[in-house]
Amino acid sequence: MGGGGGGGGGSYSGGEQGLERLRERAAEQAARAEFDSEVNARLDEELRNLNSRDVELVRRRLDEIQQALGDEIDEIDRMLFGGSIAKHTFVDGLSDVDVLVMLRDVADLAPAEAREQFAAALREGLGETAVVSVGQLAVTVRYRDGLEVQLLPAIQQGERRAIASSDGRDWVQIRPGNFARRLTEVNKAQAGAAVPAIKLAKAIIAHELPEADRPSGYHVEALSVAAFESYRGARDPKSMLTHFFGSAGSNVLSPIPDVTGQSERVDAYLGARGSAPRARMSAAFETIAQRMLQSNNLDDWSQLLD
Secondary structure, eight states, rough: OOOOOSOOOOOSHHHHHHHHHHHHHHHHHHHHHHHHHHHHHHHHHHHHHHSSSHHHHHHHHHHHHHHHHHEEEEEEEOOSSSOOOTOOOTTTTTTOOOOEEESOOOTTTTTTHHHHHHHHHHHHHHHHEEEEEEOOEEEEEEETTEEEEEEEEEEEEETEEEEOOOTTTSEEEEEEEHHHHHHHHHHHHHTOOOOHHHHHHHHHHHHHSSGGGGHHHHHHHHHHHHHTTOOOOOOOHHHHHHHHHHHHHHHSSSSBBOOOSSSSSTTTTGTTTOOHHHHHHHHHHHHHHHHHHOOOHHHHHTTTTO
């Protein structure tokens, strides 16, 4: 009745081999925790570097542009459309610095004519400090230090704003705050950890992928929303980055709707679902994710950034 022998409650009966396995497991867990801490410290350092540069420079350049344009515009809207400064995810080399510039007295012009008129005013105002070029949608100002600011000419149509359509021919009404609000909600749900992860992801992509093969900054942000809107894992940078690249490897294979209204898809430049460009980008993301998962050396992570 009193139960068999073999020791009191809580005693371990696995023998010496069992104890050794427990010790090995504990040592492995301690080493993994130390490694994770080292990686997160390195990522935090990189994030501090990203936060300390670029954004203020862009803001100063936007001030210069606004002063140069003078009475040619109604305003420069710093609720950026498709860009990253207002969403706090700007990273040099990958982000779209697309700023809505509300033009005056051009509502009767076609978008192409409005862009040319706007570019001429920029060239006159900025002089030799920058090179101004006209694209299908935006006017790009490129400074001597390599910084590019993409300006999207816009007009007022009733209560809404309009920019050039994706083919550049007509004016199309947009809702520039829709995506920014969605990203803000996701970041809030992740206790503020999503935006830092996006910055770091952009930095890694800028380092690992050739410029011609990189996703746009807006596309990276859209992939991040898809990755983190239902994420329930750990919120340290290492965990979130590993999750992002693993998730993006599959999510990039399918087109993402553009909630701003400028175009039908955020990533139309990659073609249809399952296209060859999508497959290449997916493979690149999955390779990065595997490097992160298999890494047991801090240098492996540093190589993704340096």
